[in-house]
Amino acid sequence: MLLTLFHDSHYRYADPAWGVAQALRLWPAPSGSQTVKSWRVDVNGKPLRSTSVDGLGNPVASHAIDGPVTELQVTVRGQVQTHDRSGVHGDDAGGLPPMFFLHPTPLTAPSPGICSLADAVGGQGSTLERLHRLVQAVRDKVDYVPDTTHVGTVAAEAFEAGQGVCQDHAHVLITAARHLGVPARYISGYLCPMEQESAAASHAWAELFIEGLGWxxxxxxxxxxxxxxxxxxxxxxxxxxxxxxxxxxxxxGEETLDVDVRITQGTQGAQ
Incomplete structure (x- = not known):
């Protein structure tokens, strides 16, 4: 499927800021599931290219703007050919070993509730089948309710509240999988709406490492x-x-952010 993507992030400051600095991870890497046809990131209308790769293999760039700054606009325009591989990303050539992704972080610290849910999945079936059941159990426990959590919400908080957004679902699944000894990592990206009336969005999900399949x-x-x-x-x-x-x-002063994400299917080139 050929996807054309537009992502605009518009920052505004209540009073002129003396300066702004950001690190951006906005460049998708080619893989078996996607071919990047074109991709451009602009900051206040000027192109910004990824200048390095971080320790996790993500293309990254940073920028700084001296004040006074009242507004800042980051715009992404791109076109990607995607392929359905049933979620299989595979192995990362030269990447970090899967065992690195077994270690908890402050956002994914285990809790008794998450561990109990993971243990209750049971041992019947293949690893892949058990993980699919774990995904369903996480979603059954944590309802999708926008604006109930924030970027600093930890997995245990969303789990106990029983509600959150895609970031929280990913964190709870990652925490549960690691408890079961399955390496797990967080993925950021985009989701093109499957229904015409649905909105496109920045999105988050998880990748789990399964022997024989990879991530x-x-x-x-x-x-x-x-x-x-x-x-x-x-x-x-x-x-x-x-x-x-x-x-x-x-x-x-106070920073506000307006985000607009649009994704279309078709052959029209990104501008």
């Missing part, structure tokens, strides 16, 4: 494995590692 994607928010509707951008131990944009500003 396999699971999207507990939607109870599926990623297919041709997904664009994979960055991976990490949790949200903090794979966040599309992280930054700081000096002064400026």
């Amino acid at each position: 396999v994607g699971f999207d507990p928010a939607n109870r599926v494995s990623p297919d041709e509707h997904y664009v994979r951008v960055a991976c990490g131990r949790d949200y903090h590692d794979a966040a599309p944009m992280r930054g700081v500003h000096r002064g400026g």
Whole structure:
């Protein structure tokens, strides 16, 4: 499937900021599930190219703007050919060993409730079958309710509250999988709506490592494995590692952010 993507992030500051600095992980890498036809990131209308690869294999770039800054606009335009591989990403050539992704982080620290849910999945069936059951159990426990959590919400909090968004579903699944001894990592990217009336969105899911298959994607928010509707951008131990944009500003008072994501299927080139 050929996807054309537009992602606009518009920051505004209540008072002029003295300066803004950001690290961006907004460049998708080619893989068996996607071919990047074109991709452009602009900051205030000027192109920004990835300048390095972080320790997790993500293309990354940073920028800094001296004040006064009242507005900042980051725009992504791209076109990606996607392929349905039933969620199988495979092995990362030269990447970190899967065992690295067994270690908990502050956002994915285990809790008694998450561990009990993971243990209750049972041992019948293949590893793949058990993990599919785990995905369903996580989604059954954590309902999708927007605006109930934030980027600093830890897995245990969302689990106990029984509600959250895709980031929380991913963190709870990662925590549960690691408890079972399955390496797990966080994925950030985009989801093209499968229904015409649905909105496109930045999205998050998890990849779990299965012997014989390598890394396999699971999207507990939607109870599926990623297919041709997904664009994979960055991976990490949790949200903090794979966040599309992280930054700081000096002064400026309250910061507000408006985000517009549009994804279309078709042959029209990205501008």
